[in-house]
Amino acid sequence: MILFSGKVFANEVNSHRDQVIELDKNGTHLKYFSQKQDVVIIKNLLISVQSRWEKVVQRLVERGRALDEARKRAKQFHEAWSKLMEWLEESEKALDSELEIANDPDKIKTQLTQHKEFQKALGAKHSVYDTTNRTGRSLKEKASLTDDNLKLDDMLSELRDKWDTICGKSVERQNKLEEALLFSGQFTDALQALIDWLYRVEPQLAEDQPVHGDMDLVMNLIDNHKVFQKELGKRTSSVQALKRSARELIEGSRDDSSWVKVQMQELSTRWETICALSVSKQTRLEEALHQAEEFHSVVHVLLEWLAEAEQTLRFHGLLPDDEEALRNLIDQHKEFMRKLEEKRAELNKATGMGETVLAICHPDSITTIKHWITIIRARFEEVLAWAKQHQQRLTSALAGLIAKQELLEALLAWLQWAETTLNEKDKEVLPQEIEEVKTLIAEHQTFMEEMTRKQPDVDKSKHNWKHSPTSSLYPSGSQTQIETKNPRVNLLVSKWQQVWLLALERRRKLNDALDRLEELKEFANFDFDIWRKKYMRWMNHKKSRVMDFFRRIDKDQDGKITRQEFIDGILSSKFPTSRLEMSAVADIFDRDGDGLLTKRNVFLFSNVKLHFRIT
Known part of the structure; x- marks a missing residue:
């Protein structure tokens, strides 16, 4: 269903490809017939659309890959589950069909040998059972639909119940064959078979056998140990039967029965050892499970916090142009950095727990524990890098904002001085000497050149804040009033226009005065x-x-x-x-x-x- 929805969505996205291409063509064509400020807006809109389109396509490709990978994992799990269930059902039928036990000792031994072969095959399937179980749990953790969760839960429960049933029937048949062998008079063979089994299972219960690891492995070990404990409990009757047979044999035998006592002493010792080791392993497994749960909890709580932090850092939006708001963001980020440093202690705790587990870890779980340690370290470093990058961005934004404000205030102060100076000079009486007027014109030309040099700074201050587009700062008949979010910028623009008009008027008056004086000079010699x-x-x-x-x-x-x-x-x-x-x-x-x-x-x-x- 999800694959089908993904294909439908992919087709829908692909159907919009021509529209995006056509939009790009129309936008490019429109740029050639638009004003300069409109060209910038059109260009930014096209870039935004193209960027969003590329992100959608990229996410679509990534989701397609993820769906294919999920489909492969689900298919592999289903095939493995089906094959294992099929084998278990066939094995159950075989066990049910072999309920009859022979009376002849040789036939019983043959049945016992055949059953041992079956137990070897069952043991060989144990790794397949563990792998299938672990794959199912992994799929269940990643499943987003409730129906999928329930279905996977049912499949895993069915597999576990079937496995436990087969193991129980196998142990039961083993006990019955051994008891039949014992009752057929083959005391020695039955005793030896039980001792052999005790020696065979003892290494699995040894204190030096690692039981620590990730939760999945420890849970599997606990499930396996429960199966063993059931088998151990069912063999109790065989031990009791052997002890009764041994007492009867000793009491009724006239021959030397010391060997029976030795064998029974060995059986009792082995049996007590195995029982003690079973209890010890149960305790160690419980401790390992507690440790695995604690490690799992610490790791996933840390990863969830890091995921939320990364999401916040990556999608924080545009920074404000207001200094107070920007400083508030910087204070908030400082608080975030403090929390991040506190999380470093949790990271060290989690990695320390992981290293502790690794030191006594089961070989099958070494890769998993190392993987989790690597993941949390890498994720922490990623978030730390994002945090430092955002901190640098905030610092640069604040420095840039302060620089913009300083430039704005410097320009306003200069314009105030320029306006005052022009107004004062306008009140002065113009001289009647040509050279003095030329000196004033030269001085005013220097002022106009200085004003021209400040034009880029005014444009820069104007564009530092969002505003409605305009053609020029110089006054003209068709010019519209510039409005920005910053009232100081609006003041700068209006003041600049005012000073520019005053400067132009001053230049006109000086030029008119010079023309008049030169005309009078020429008129003095009029004939x-x-x-x-x-x-x-x-x-x-x-x-x-x-x-x-x-x-x-x-x-x-x-x-x-x-x-x-x-x-x-x-x-x-x-x-x-x-x-x-x-x-x-x-x-x-x-x-x-x-x-x-x-x-x-x-x-x-x-x-x-x-x-x-x-x-």
């Missing part, structure tokens, strides 16, 4: 006759007449034009002169001072040589 000749040559070159010019200006045809109409008319004709010169010329023609020029004056202007010099 009307030279000006008249120059104008007449210009009119002749244009093949025009002065009277035609007069009639064009005289709208009402009354033979008179105003002084201002005359000046504006000459200036609008593009004749190279100045308003100051034209004012002087108008004074010459306006002899009575009434502000009007007559046609007669203009006629004289074009035919009579006048000489007028301003000193």
Whole structure:
């Protein structure tokens, strides 16, 4: 079901691939026809979509691999479980079909030999049983669906019950064969078979046999020991029967029966030893289970905390632009680092417990314990690396924020000084000497250059905080007001625009003053006759007449034009002169001072040589 859902989701993701490609094409095409600030937004959106798409595809591939791996493990477990259950059912049928025990000693020995072969086969299957059991438990721990959990639990319970049943029937048949051998008069063979069994199981119970390890192994060892204890309990009747037969044999025999006493003494010694070793192993297994549970708990609690910590560190989101909020995050991270250092003590405790277990560990569990020790160390180092990286990021962000604020305040202070200086200079009377005005222009040009050099810092301060896009800081007719999250930045932008306008106005006034002074200087040597000749040559070159010019200006045809109409008319004709010169010329023609020029004056202007010099 999960595989099918995964394939459906994979098909759904793949169906959106063309849409992502088309979106990228449209976005790229749109960038060529967009404004600069919009291009940046489109580019960031495309990068975000592409990044998210790649993450989805990568996670899809990883999930596909995980599902395939889970399917393989589940298939292997199911096949192993089915084969083992099939073998156990066949073995149970065979045991049930062999209930009849012969009366002849030789046949009993043959049945006993055959049963020992079966027990060897059963012992050989024990490793398969342990592996299947462990695989099932592993799948159960990783199962996310309740139905799967219940099904795996049922399968493991069925396997365990079937195994215990077969082991119990095997021991029961062994006891019955030995008792039959004993009752058939083969006391020696029955005694020797029991002693052989005691010698065979004694190494498994030895004090130097390791029983420590991970929980799965210890649980398997405990299950195996329970099976052995059941077998040991069932053999108690065989021991009692042998002791009764030995007493009867000693009491009824006339021959030397000392060998019987020796054999029975050996049996009693072996039996007591095995019972003592069984109790001792039970105690050691309980201690090993307690130690394994404690190690398992410490490791998994630590791993869960590390997983949550890593999740928090990896997906913390964007850092705030507010200094107070950033300092709060730094304080929180310091508290996290303190907890992480406290977790180092738990790490040392867990690794110490693991090393202790390794020193007395069962060979089958060495790899597992080493694996858990390696895992918790690696995970701790990963989280520590993420924590240090985040700490560096927070520190850098705070340093950058302080630097941005210092730059912002420095710019605001400079702009305040610049505004005050420009306003004070604007109140000063401009000098009437050309060189002094040129000096002021040079000084103002230096100021404008300094302001231009500060332009990148203003742009940098503006873009350090999120804001609505705008074209330029310089004022224009179509410009929109910039708004940011930081009121100081808004103040900077408005102040910058204000100072820039003041600087431009100051430059205009200085240039106008210089032009006026230079014009006055040139006008000091004004010669009307030279000006008249120059104008007449210009009119002749244009093949025009002065009277035609007069009639064009005289709208009402009354033979008179105003002084201002005359000046504006000459200036609008593009004749190279100045308003100051034209004012002087108008004074010459306006002899009575009434502000009007007559046609007669203009006629004289074009035919009579006048000489007028301003000193």
